[in-house]
Amino acid sequence: MKICIACGMPMKEPADFAMGDTEKDYCVHCSRPDGTMQSYDEKLDSFTAFIVRTQGLDKTAANHAAKNMMAKLPAWK
Ligand SMILES: [Zn+2]
Secondary structure (H helix, E strand, C coil), X not given: CEECCCCCCEECCHHHEHHHCCXXXXXXXXXXXXXXXXXXXXXXXXXXXXXXXXXXXXXXHHHHHHHXXXXXXXXXX
């Protein structure tokens, strides 16, 4: 099983992969509509919004948490 290099999500089904392509190293949530991987800034924005929504942190704290999480992922090393 692969893990998305950009967000750490396990990718089990072809539908989890960018464009449904199991050769890709990143998931459907980390790809743009054209199938390329999102940039660091795009991912940081969406991660921050995700943390605000799911954990109720304010934007500054969520942004900090998102940076910490992304620092552990291979795509952003
Ligand atoms: Zn991902």
